[in-house]
Amino acid sequence: MKSEATSMEQLWEENKVLKARISELEKYKAFFEKAPMSYQSLNEDGVFVDINPTWLKTLGYKKEEVVGKKFSEFLHPDWKTHFYENFPAFKKRGYVHDVIFKLRHKKGHFIHISFEGCIAYNPDGSFKQTYCVFQDITKRIETEEKSNKSIAREKVLADILRNSPLAFALGYPDGSIELFNKAFEDLTGYSEEELRGISWNVVLTPQKWRNKEEEILSELCLAKKQVRYEKEYIHKSGRIIPVELYVKAKFNESGDLVHLFAFVTDITDRRKNTDELELHRKNLETIVEERTKKLQEKNKELDKALKVFVGREMLIKELQNKVKTLEDKL
Template sequence: MDGMDIIALLSLPIAVIMAGLWLVARQRLRAHAAENKETARQIRSMVAATSEGFWVIDPVTKVSLDVNDALCVMLGYGREEILGKTPLAFADEANAAIFKEQTGKIGTTDHRTYEITLTRKDGSALPCMFNATTLRAEETREAVAAFAFVTDLTQIKASEAELRDIHATLEKRIEERTARLRESELRFRRLYEQAPLPYQSLNAEGRIIEVNDAWLKLMGYGRLDVIGRPISQFLAPGQETLLEDRLPRFLKEGDIHDAEFRMQNKTGDTRIVSVEGQIGYEESGDVRQTHCILTDITSKIEAERELRRSEEKYRRLVEEIQSEYFLYSHTVDGVFDYVSPSVTAILGYRQNEFMTHYGEYLTDCALNDQVMAHTEAAIRGEKQPPYEVEITHKDGSVRRLEVAESPVTDESGRVVAVEGIAHDVTQNKEAEARMLRTVEELTQSNIELERFAYVASHDLQEPLRTIISFSQLLSQKHASALDDEAKEYLEFVAEGATRMSGLVNGLLEYSRVTARAEPFGPVKVGKVLDAVQRNLNESIVESGVVMETDDLPEIRADGMQIGMLFQNLISNAIKYRHPDRPLVIRLQAERRSSAWRFSVADNGTGIAPRYHARVFEIFRRLHSPSSHPGTGIGLALCKRIVERHGGRIWVDSEEDEGACFRFDLPFEPQETPESDESGSRLPPDPSIE
C-alpha cells in the first residue's frame, strides 16, 4: 500500500476501511500467502485493537467464522461460544424477525447498516448498530466473506432516553410556562382593562394601539373611535408643538416622567394629564410600542391655581391691613427673632429695635399678668386662644393689642419657637368704651322717658274724665238751653275726650310692659287662653267665631303679659273678620330647637304684604276710626311683650286671604328689665295707683 491508498482509505467509514483491508488481505493471502503473512498479522492486530465489535460471517451459511475480543466483551460470551453460530442466535425475541431478514441479506448486498438489539449472556439487552459488508472476489464477484462491525449503542440509547426525558420535561415546562404566561397575560389584561388610571399605548408613529376603559371614560370615546388614530387628534389646541418635541425624546430615551399634556375630550372639555411611560422594544431593538399611564391632574392644577389666587389675595390683604397687624416670632426664652415691617406703623419701632425680650414692651397693668401663662402654655405646645396685652408705643403712649400665638416644633416635636399675629385694637377698645357710655346714657334716657310716659298717661286720665263727665252733664241738664249746633259741638268734645282716653290707656299699658312687669315663671298657656276666651266671650259669641286650639305647652314667661298678647291677637282677628264668611281662629304651638313657635291664624280680611312691618308700629292704623275703631297700639304692645321675652313676632298674610301671626318664645328667656342709675329694677311711682 502506498501513501495515496492510505489517504483514500482514511476518507471512508471505518467499517468499509476494515472490510476493504480484510478483502485485500485475503486476496493477497491467496495469491501471495508467503509474502503477506506479516501484513495479515498487522490487519488482525488492528481489528483486535478496535473498541468496536468485529464479526466475520460466512456469506452463505451465515455462521460466525471469527470475532474480536471487543465483541466477546459486548456479548459476555467467549470466542468459542460464538464461533459456528449465526448472529441470529444472539438476537432477542422482539428483534428476531427483523434480524433474520437483515442477516439473510448478508452476501447478497455489499453493505447494510441497521440497528438491532442483541441479547447478552446475562440476558440483558445490547442495543447496537450493525454495519455488515460483503467481500467479493475481484474476478468472479463471488462473495467470499462477510464482516460486520458492531457498535454498542447502550450509552447512546441511555443518552437518547435521557435526552428524551429532558425534552419531555422541557416540553412540559414550556407548556406550563406558556399556560402561566397566558394566565398572566389574561390577568394583566384584566388589570389593564380595569385599572383605575387611564392607560394608552402608541406605536413609533404616535398612533394609538390600545387604551383601557379608564382612558375611554376620561376622554368620552368608544374603543373603535380611537384605535389607529394619531394621539395628536386628542390633544387640546396648541399642544401639537409640545408633542412634536416630547415624543421623539421619549422614543430615544426610553422613558418619560411627569410630562403634562392638555387633552380634549369628546365634549370639548380640556383635561390636564401627567404622563408616565416606558418603551417596549422588539428583539431587534426597534421600538414596538409605548406603555403610558395617565393621571388626571385637572383638579390638582385648578386647586393650585386657586391656591395661588388665594395667596395673592391674602398677600394683598396683609399689605392693605398692615397698619393694624404685624407678624412676629420669638424664641422659647421670649426674645423676638422676627417681626414684620408693619410693626413700625403700629408701635413706632424699627424692626431691629424690636428684637429684644417681649417683657420690655409690656405696661404695668393687670391685663398683662396673663401674658406669661399664655407664653408658657404655647411653649408646652398648646394652642392658645387670642388674648389681649397692653404695649408701650415708642412715643410713650399705650396700645392695646390682640395676639394669637401658635407653637413651632422641629421634626422631633420639640417646641423651638412661638409664632403670632398682633392686631392693634386700641381704637376698637376706645370705640367700645364710648359705645358703652352711650348705651348707659340711652338706657337711662329710656328709663326716664318710660317713667314720664307712665306718669303722663296716668295723670292725663283725671282731666280727661273731667272733660267727659262735664260734657255729659252739660248735655243732660242744659239740653234745652243748647241749640243743635252747640249739642253737636258737645258730642265732638265727648267723642274726642273718649278717644284720647283710649289712647292714654293704651299708652299706659304699653309703658307697663316694662314698668310694671312681673318676673318670669311657669305659665300654662292653655289656662291663660281659657281666661282670655272668657274675657272675650261676648265678642266671640256675637261674631260667631269658631276657635280651634291644639294642645298648648307650659312655658317660662310673664303670665299676665302672655294673656295680653293672646287677647290682643284674638281681638284683632275678630275686629278684622271677613263679612262674607264665618270667622275661624286657629291657635297652634310647635317646639323648635330653642324656642316655642306659636301661631294665631284667621280667615279674615288679611293684610297686604307692604304693610306687614308697619302694623307693629305704635299708633299705626290701616283703617279709619269710623270703620274699625281702635288706638293702633294693640300690635305694637304684642311686639313689645314678645321682645321683652327675648323673642320675635311677624305676620304672614295676603289681602283678603286671612292673616297668620307667628311669634317665638325662648325656652329660657333672659329677662332684661329696665334699670335706674343704680342698676336696680325701676320701682313704680308711688303716686300712681
C-alpha cells in the same frame, strides 16, 4: 423509536411553554382590562394602538373613536407644542415620569393627566410602541392652583402690610412679638432684632396702662370681637407716645387665645389738637365768665341809676302836684 419519543417529548414541552404563555397572556389581558389606571399605547407616529377600558371611562370615549387617531387630536391646543417637542425625546430616552398633559373629555371639558411610561423595542432594537399609564390629577392641579392663588394673595397682603405707613404688629399673650412692619419699628424706635426680644405689655406699655389694657383684652376674649382703644407706648428714647390700637384676636378650636394682631396709630397730633381745643375751650369759658361778670356789674350800676332816676321823677311829680294845689287855692 427513540427519535419519535424525543420528538414527542419536545412537542410536549413546547405545548407546556405555549400553554404557560397563553395563561400569562390571559392574566395580562385580564389585568389590562380591569386595571384601575388608564393605559394607552402609541406607535412611532403618535397614533393610538391600544387603550384599556379605564382610559375610555376616564375620558368618555368608545374604543373605535380613539384607536387609529393621533394622540395630539385629543390634546388641549395649548399643550400640542409641548407634545411635539417631548414625544421625540421620549422615544430617544425610553421612558417618562410624571409628565403632565391636558386631554379633552368627550363632553368637551379638559382634564389634567400625569403619565408614566416606557418604550417597547423590536428584536432588532427599532421602535415598536409606547406603554403608558396615567392618572387623572385634575383635582390635584385645581387644588395647587387655588393654593398658589391663595399664597399669591397672602404675599400681596404681606407686602401691603410690610410697606404700609400704618404700624402693624402680631403679638402673643406672653408679651412676645413675632410679626411687625417697618412702620411699627419707626413708631417704637426699636430695630427688628430688638423688638423680637422685648415684651409689648411690659417694655412698650407704661405701668399706668397695664391693668386697664388687661381689662380691655379680657373683654375682647369674652366677646370674641375686635376692640379699639387708646393707650400710650414708651419709645426707645423714653418719650411717651399716645397711640390708638385696633386689635383683633385669633383663637384655637378650644376657644383659647392664640395671638393678637393690632394696627397702631400715633395720635400725638390728634392729642395735641385735642389739648389745644381744650385750652381754647377753657380760655373761652374764662373770657365768657369775665364778660358776664362785667355785664352783671354794669347791670347793677344801671339798676342803681335807674332807681335814682325814678326817685327824681317821683319827687318832681310830687312838687308839680303841690304847685297845682297852691294855684287852685289862690
